[in-house]
Amino acid sequence: MAKREGIEISLAVAEAVKLADVDMVAAYPITPQTHIVEKLAEMVADGELKAAYINAESEHSAISLCLGSSIAGARTYTATSSQGLALMHEILYIASALRLPVVMTVVNRALSGPLNIWGDHSDVMGERDTGWIQFFAQNGQEAFDMTLQAFRVAEDHRVMLPVIVNIDGFTLSHVIEPIYILEQNEVNKFMKEFKPLNALDPRTPMTFGAFATPEYYIEAKKQLEQALFSSRKVITEVWNEFGKLYGRKYTPIEGYKANDANILLLTLGGIGETAQTAVDEMRDDGIKVGLLKLKLYRPFPIQELRRMCKKAKTLVIAERAMSIGGEGGPIGFEVRSAFYNEPTHLKIHDIILGLGGRDVRVEDFKMMINHALKNKPKEYELIGVRE
Amino acid sequence: MSEQFSVYVPKLINKQEDFVHGHRACQGCGLALAVRLILKAAGKNTIVVSPTGCLEIISTPYPQSAWNLPWVHVAFENAAAVAGGIEGAFKALRAKNKKDNKKINIIAIGGDGGTSDIGLQALSGAFERGHDFLYVCLDNEAYMNTGIQRSSSTPFGASTTTSPSGAVSMGQITWKKNMAAIAAAHNIPYVATACPSYPFDLMEKVQTALKTQGPKYIHCLVQCPTGWGCATDLIIRLGSLAVETGIFPLYEVINGKYKLNMDFPKLRPVTDYLKFQSRFRHLKPADIAIIQKRVEQEWQALKQKVECFKKTGVK
Known part of the structure; x- marks a missing residue:
């Protein structure tokens, strides 16, 4: 065993x-x-x-x-x-x-x-x-x-x-x-x-x-x-x-408290577990937030993504890469494209964070969710930058 | 099949053609001739790896292939690494009883650019790791299939499209990189120079190399009428002239010991070789004198190495 x-x-x-x-x-x-x-x-x-x-x-x-x-x-x-x-x-x-x-x-x-x-x-x-x-x-x-x-x-x-x-x-x-x-x-x-x-x-x-x-x-x-x-x-x-x-189940996108969520987070890699803690804590505060963890990036699971976002009003992408000179990060491009021709009113926020090993904390996800609930999406936002 | 073709009869040479007709080499291509001879010497149990270059372009336009042997091309700078990967895999599979022990020759055949420029690091790595394979550089002295751009193997004074002769330029102003010496400096068991103008010598060297365990290197001068600007019916003569003028001496380095394969009491003047090629046409007598002097110096240096090993008796 x-x-x-x-x-x-x-x-x-x-x-x-x-x-x-x-x-x-x-x-x-x-x-x-x-x-x-x-x-x-x-x-x-x-x-x-x-x-x-x-x-x-x-x-x-x-x-x-x-x-x-x-x-x-x-x-x-x-x-x-x-x-x-x-x-x-x-x-x-x-x-x-x-x-x-x-x-x-x-x-x-x-x-x-x-x-x-x-x-x-x-x-x-x-x-x-x-x-x-x-x-x-x-x-x-x-x-x-x-x-x-x-x-x-x-x-x-x-x-x-x-x-x-x-x-x-x-x-x-x-x-x-x-x-x-x-x-x-x-x-x-x-x-x-x-x-x-x-x-x-x-x-x-x-x-x-x-x-x-x-x-x-x-x-x-x-x-x-x-x-x-x-x-x-x-x-x-x-x-x-x-x-x-x-006994361990794998799917292209793993949903966490995603079925009834109004607002969804999308993550890749290890920050998904941090985001999960944030989701739990925000659920305790009565916010209907859920999480999608992308496990399969290529081939991109576009149908699953559309299906899993069907009920949500807002999607917040948290990604750790940027396309300098473009409108956000590579996951942002791909996800927005997936919904462009769909009859949906999904608001998509593309948040870039955690570059070069900067810590991504539970509070960062809470801040992102609160921000997305109050504000209209921009092309993208790079957060955690000291100015 | 005889192992010493030059001693016995050429009739005994392998009649099998593994680099077959229909490929797209230019008329008078010394490279195509060399490949044909190399494969005849290597025999059927052979795998060939080629980097990007003349050989790859002339022999494998999809869906055609001129190769009657397993042949693989990955990229420009990594033929030695790919060959090393094949060798390493075979070794591992044999150790795990997943493959029979029948000897398979692994030969990487690259051009001068893929060897002495962009592929040098991968080649050095493969030599250092000691893979059991033969690397043959077919040196036509420039990037020929892409339009005759200079490489580090282009000889001093040659005009190419990126080292053109002009009002204030004499063409290539650097001396040809000595790849055989670089290979020998890795302390590999067998290094040789060759030219298809001496077919038996080339084939014997391939067979000697393939019988030797470890990394082997053959630097083969191949004539290129397109890039050199010479008549296509002159290429065999030009190869001989390169050797007889001392510009491209034929020698072997066996376990570090230098052996001259073709000695001459007196070298021919370099003009005998240069005058048949338009890439050298612009050279002035003073330029040719510089080349003559350098060739003589290098010839003497090579002979000293040969003599040195004779005297010390190092085997």
Whole structure:
């Protein structure tokens, strides 16, 4: 039986990777890295995990090593953050285009400059359009569970796409939480053997990565788009199976006291748990507030979002990234677009906060709710700035 | 199949064609010739990784492919990393009994830009980590498929579209980066230079490399009529002239030990090589004298390395 133990979330993610019995891990140790890869290196060194652990000389090479490994037919994992993710940017598009089921944990941290390394979502928002499936974990248990789920989804022959599991830098990655770490025999009921669809083999020579002229490029992109949208079905299946086996249910958007709420908060990642406390306290004060936690960012669960916002009058998005020079943050754009052609009077407030590791507190959510109840929405508001 | 083609008969060369006809290389392309010879030497159990470049562009316009072997292209600067990933994966899968132990050659074939400029870091990393693979740089001395822009491998004095000769410019003003020396400085077990004008030498070097455990590097000069401005029927002769003038010496560095494959009592003057190419047409006698002097210096330096190892008996 799974034991619930106090464990640093980074180490719990490494445990999940080990339980998934990966064949290859390639990572660059800095820019910045976490205990995830240190722990994996230790597991390989101690013979607990039978895998190749390759120290790349950059994040660009780390992800390139992963692509090579995945094409060769190995279950492949890497982890990165911030600048390292930005350095991988070019190759992320190619990973999805080659339909390689690489799994990567992105420990979300701010991008330079100024150099910062603390938590926010500005790194991964730059990878929005790369064609990867993206999960957001709100706590250590989800970080552990989603890592296992990611392999199942990525390697399903109906999907064959890379997956990013996002976990907040520091407020999740470096925090010790009580987490149910599954036993290997329990995990074996869920995990399946990785059978690559196409792998490099001299007996069946294939060309990977041919270039496409204008006559073929759009069709290739359309196929990728269809694959990403179609992954929804498999994600739901995998989540249902996971829920049946271990009793933890996953949905693209988790609602909390959302059904009868007049005003809804929308969060990604670890601040969802802080927001939950704020919701409880405000409910005690008689305010009908609820919470939506976005767990699946790509493919974006637009239908669920519309459905779950049907009764609410106001939606307050709390996001930890901004699109400088645009009208708000990336989640704000996406959510407003989702409702633009809908017959709704939903007021949408886009609040940007918690950049570069600035604390996001219960009071911040209360302030946001009170503000949204009294004021008309602006394009966006950046809160917590000293002026 | 014979291993020493030059000693036995060329008739014994592998008749299998794994880089097949119908690709889009220019007439007289030395690169296409080199690839054909490399694959003949490597044989069937081979996987090829290519970075973006001439080779990738001429051989794989979707839905066509000139490769009769598994071939993969990811991006411009990471062929060595992708090859390293394949090698690492095979090693792990074999250790876990998920793959048989049959030897598979992993060869990365890049151009001079993808090797000596944008791909140098990934290559250095792969050498340092000790992946068991062969990297071949097919050096046509500029970014040819995108319109002949200079690279760090473009020779001194050559006119390219981004180092043009002009009223106050003599073309490229930097000296060609010595990639073979950089590879050798990683203390890898096998480094060689080659040119398809010497097909048996090239093929033997590929086979020697593939028999060696660890990272291997072959720097192969490939003629480019389009970028060099030379007649397409002259390319084999030009390769020989590059060697006979000492501009591109053929040598090997085996476990750190230098070995000259082709020595000459007297080098031909560099003009014998330069005069057939329009990229050097603008050079004045004084410029050519500078090149001549440098070539002689480098030739002597190389010979000293060869002699040094002979005297010390280092093996």
